[in-house]
Amino acid sequence: MSRFWSPLTHGLKPYVPGEQPRLPDLVKLNTNESPMGPSPRALEAIRAETNESLRLYPDPQSTVLRQALAAYHGVAVEQVFVGNGSDEVLAHAFAALLNQDGPLLFPDVTYSFYPVYCRLFGIAFETVPLDEGLRVRIADYRRPCGAVIVANPNAPTGVALGRAEIAALAAEHVETPVVIDEAYVDFGAETAIPLIGDHPNLLVVRTFSKSRALAGLRVGYAIGDAALIEGLTRVKDSFNSYPLGRTAQAGAVASITDEAHFQAGLAAIAGWRARLSDGLAAHGFEAPRSSANFVFARHPGHDAAGLAAAVRERGVLVRHFAAPRVDQHLRITVGDAAQIDRLFAALDEILGA
Ligand SMILES: *Cc1c(COP(=O)(O)O)cnc(C)c1O
Numbered sequence: 001m002s003r004f005w006s007p008l009t010h011g012l013k014p015y016v017p018g019e020q021p022r023l024p025d026l027v028k029l030n031t032n033e034s035p036m037g038p039s040p041r042a043l044e045a046i047r048a049e050t051n052e053s054l055r056l057y058p059d060p061q062s063t064v065l066r067q068a069l070a071a072y073h074g075v076a077v078e079q080v081f082v083g084n085g086s087d088e089v090l091a092h093a094f095a096a097l098l099n100q101d102g103p104l105l106f107p108d109v110t111y112s113f114y115p116v117y118c119r120l121f122g123i124a125f126e127t128v129p130l131d132e133g134l135r136v137r138i139a140d141y142r143r144p145c146g147a148v149i150v151a152n153p154n155a156p157t158g159v160a161l162g163r164a165e166i167a168a169l170a171a172e173h174v175e176t177p178v179v180i181d182e183a184y185v186d187f188g189a190e191t192a193i194p195l196i197g198d199h200p201n202l203l204v205v206r207t208f209s210k211s212r213a214l215a216g217l218r219v220g221y222a223i224g225d226a227a228l229i230e231g232l233t234r235v236k237d238s239f240n241s242y243p244l245g246r247t248a249q250a251g252a253v254a255s256i257t258d259e260a261h262f263q264a265g266l267a268a269i270a271g272w273r274a275r276l277s278d279g280l281a282a283h284g285f286e287a288p289r290s291s292a293n294f295v296f297a298r299h300p301g302h303d304a305a306g307l308a309a310a311v312r313e314r315g316v317l318v319r320h321f322a323a324p325r326v327d328q329h330l331r332i333t334v335g336d337a338a339q340i341d342r343l344f345a346a347l348d349e350i351l352g353a
Pocket of ligand 1: 207209215
């Protein structure tokens with residue numbers, strides 16, 4: 001707190017990321033990072049870019065990366081925007097598209113960055129409750145609003161909507177922007193990207209952080225109608241012309257070309273997700289079916305905050321949100337088999353199995 005802060009700064013409630021402690025032998029199942037390494041091609045491209053050219057500014061439009069993403073997703077380069085992680089892409093979407101006269105709608109249980117951006121940009125919002133199965137119900141969004149944002153699969157629940165439901169959501173809000181945050185879509189949900197041609201109000205936001213195991217590189221992107229992308233670019237060029245460094249652009253391009261590594265990683269994580277889900281059920285947990293790289297589980301007989309603290313004492317980090325409706329759940333990232341077994345060993349001790 002300082003008297004030198006602006007009134008805006010006094011009013012902010014910043015997002016609190018999952019902890020990143022530097023302890024050896026810690027099993028990190030708290031921030032949805034990938035247990036797989038990034039593509040070796042990406043690492044090689046980053047190394048190759050680490051040279052004297054770093055004295056020069058990068059391409060401000062990230063043209064080569066946007067071309068690669070356009071080809072990959074079968075869209076035009078004018079329909080692709082890139083940013084410094086999808087958090088930055090989302091921030092620009094809040095400023096460029098979601099700051100309308102009516103309130104912004106999003107689920108009551110979702111990515112906790114959304115209300116943070118609303119405060120930063122002065123956007124009024126209304127939350128829409130998930131149903132008893134922790135599902136987003138499209139019909140509940142039929143009300144006057146200025147814009148809509150939904151994560152699909154939702155976080156931290158892992159529950160996904162089908163493409164037809166996203167199409168219905170976009171069609172029921174033709175006059176307002178609809179943003180779909182697809183941070184986890186590669187792990188088992190349907191992307192809305194094929195819908196953008198028919199829905200000029202639809203923006204799909206993606207990241208290299210989760211399914212491409214490049215959280216440390218900070219690359220995110222958005223796909224949508226060229227006019228939406230132009231709006232994002234106007235905000236970006238009013239904020240930071242060079243959001244992606246040379247190494248980030250090169251690494252992301254190489255990652256996109258390594259489909260075999262990408263698919264192998266997704267297959268491995270799907271297998272480990274089944275191991276995690278089955279083992280949690282065997283330990284008495286309940287969880288909705290996850291389409292993401294985490295499982296959102298509660299134990300009917302044990303307080304979630306207490307369980308998070310107890311597994312932490314045993315060297316395993318999971319995420320607990322001290323928020324209404326979710327404070328009895330734990331969000332547990334799908335680690336590799338050895339990490340999952342460390343969690344189960346900790347739970348055996350705690351639950352006395
Ligand atoms: C992780 C995450 C992001 C942001 O990831 P970046 O690392 O900033 O690309 C965005 N949305 C959701 C729902 C996430 O979980």
